[in-house]
Amino acid sequence: MIKELKFRPQDIGNADDIKAVLSKKSGISKDKFIILRSYIDARKKPDVKICYRVTDEKLPDPSIPVLIHKDKRFKDSTRPVIVGFGPAGMFAGLVLSMYGLKPIIIEKGRDVASRTEDVNRYKKDGVIDPSSNIQFGEGGAGTFSDGKLNTGVSSDYKGFINEVFIRHGAPEDIAYDSHPHVGTDNLVNVVKGIREQIISLGGEVHFEEELKEINLHNYARPAKIEGITTDKGYYATDNLILAIGNSSRVFVREYSNLLGMTSKPFSIGVRIEHLREDIDKAMYGFDTALYKNIFAANYKLAVDTNTGNKLYTFCMCPGGEVVPSASYENAVCTNGMSYRGRDGINSNAALLVPFNPASESDDPLYGMIFQDMLEMNAYKLAGSNAKAPFITYGDLRKGTCGSSYTDIKPTYSPGAVPCDFNELLPRYMVETLIDGISLMGKKIKGFDTDSAILTAVETRSSSPVRIPRDKESYQSLSVEGIYPCGEGAGYAGGIMSSAVDGIKCANRLAESMLL
Secondary structure, eight states: OEEEEEEOHHHHTTOSOHHHHHHHHHOOOTTTOEEEEEEEEOTTTTSOEEEEEEEOSOOOOTTTTTOTTTTOOBOSOOOOEEEOOSHHHHHHHHHHHHTTOOOEEEOSSOOHHHHHHHHHHHHHHOOOBTTBSSSSSTTOGGGGTTTBOOOSOOOTTHHHHHHHHHHTTOOGGGGTBSSOBOOHHHHHHHHHHHHHHHHHTTOEEEOSOOEEEEEESOOSSSEEEEEEEETTEEEEOSOEEEOOOTTOHHHHHHHTTTTTOEEOOEEEEEEEEEEHHHHHHHHHSSOGGGOTTSOOOOOOOEEEOTTSOEEEEEEEETTOEEEEOOSSSSOOOEEEEOOTTOOSSEEEEEEEEEEOGGGTOSOTTHHHHHHHHHHHHHHHHTTSSSOEEEEEHHHHHHTOOSOOOOSSOOOOSSOEEEOOGGGTSOHHHHHHHHHHHHHHTTTSTTTTOTTOEEEEEEOOSSOSEEOOBOTTTOOBSSEETEEEOTTTTTSOOSHHHHHHHHHHHHHHHHHHTBO
């Protein structure tokens, strides 16, 4: 039996035991009911409803659609190797380990505890470690982008991924919340737990080890992999999953020709910040800080501007902060994150304009080159000291800079400096931001306030390249035995979709090893 339950915010927002409240209203005993979904219905403000869908029916085992080769026999072959330990590499490694295939995982960055220290040093002092930062290290970029698991990808694997996260310390509500959110403070423990599970099943995870060469049997197309060389040794393997993430500059430059990389459309923009309380009131009609069980409001917007370009929001971080996400020295790149509580003073989101590098150049790496140029220019514009350039919407709209709008403070660490974005972004992007924010203000009251903070530059929303692969086998079209995987290969965009792609690649690889 499935039941739909609705509450006023004051009736459940500060409840000490939500399950007890749901059990009482549904008539389903607390030890039997399962929450299927929770969401906030704010269509008729101020009559906002907190909604739950519950059942007493047992749910199917989420591992069934994932472990399709469970209990099957595999060839006695070389151990599979995975390069990259972000969501794609992590879940590929977990599935292969659960099959007993004992993968070897190579990660350029450091373990999550050491990586946290490196990220905090970067935020505090502006000193970046090119191998250990918000882009590189255990858990990938998503670890420090707060663990938002919402995705437009439809997959039977989501239940399994949620279960794995919950088993290793993520809050249970990620399985049913309409905006599932682990929180960076939880993720650092979750990714460590997944690593330990992989190792307990016979897998290996090697940190601070960098891929240097892909060794081939021959260079005719399609070539065939026979192993990899890292800065610490050689690994013979017939199967390599490339889960490199979207910031692996050195790898892309080295292997663009061998793997036949192509350019891929992506997006460029800035981070916009508002007061969390203002967004909450605009979306829900009340300040979520009044309730311990109701988190800061989310939004997702897209508009067609008068410039002919679309402007849309991405990776919205309620009650969060803007963080430094460059992966090399002398560059500024922004991202956003929230802790589990989502109770920071500001809420932020990426504001992005689609960009197709193929329209500018035939060079498949042009998108990456353009990203790097913007990031280095942002660094110089803000004073070449790791601070980021920012501007208020009022200044951007009026063509001024450094005015006294003080309602909202930029959260970017190591700091932000008022700058003229006309010296950084192409003019059409500036005009798209001006017009698009105004249009978004018609959808969310106050979104176009002159005090809104824009911090530049956001360039890493998705990979600027794609590594072509076969639609059935998922293997590279150029090198047999290589499986391009996840966001860096151009097949995902976020934690959940990357994890899904990692599972798909692991299953295709395992299938190739069946007796």
